[in-house]
Amino acid sequence: GAVVSQHPSRVICKSGTSVKIECRSLDFQATTMFWYRQFPKKSLMLMATSNEGSKATYEQGVEKDKFLINHASLTLSTLTVTSAHPEDSSFYICSARDRALAKNIQYFGAGTRLSVL
């Protein structure tokens, strides 16, 4: 199956700092990438949908100025958590959809566990 690389896998940072998470599709072109957040024992919560070369579409309740998304190419999207606070601590997962029309599957990165002190 297709591979989505997400980096870093774990981040511990101080309150007020910014953290950047990268998501790369390694062996396919991803027209669309998705950023999810997951709390313990809960399902995935979609934060935003990112299309290459255009602005991300944020879900209701997600602050676009706090969670900056850049989808610069067909293989790379980044999520920057700006001025992180302890309540931003969570498991962030990116997902990419194969560009080929016949392939509708979303592949997930390994996730980034963010801990804000």
Added chain:
Amino acid sequence: GQNIDQPTEMTATEGAIVQINCTYQTSGFNGLFWYQQHAGEAPTFLSYNVLDGLEEKGRFSSFLSRSKGYSYLLLKELQMKDSASYLCAGWDSNYQLIWGAGTKLIIKP
């Protein structure tokens, strides 16, 4: 509204068979996915059904009935490593995935 329902938790015995059900209500329908997620890890793709019927893939099979808004994931010859959460997700008319809360499957020896 859009909704995906699946049981919160199930328990089964090693070597047995278990069926995890999922019912969905989506605005339009472009298929249904099953993902496996081990604790602390990201989901991994298991199956995708867009037509009615059963799709078999090794020990795992997935079934879809579009008229009933129903799907199930069947796991055979259960192994301890199958202990995980199983997420059902429906694809709506805008090609957005609507996620269920997940079913935590506990396998006992």
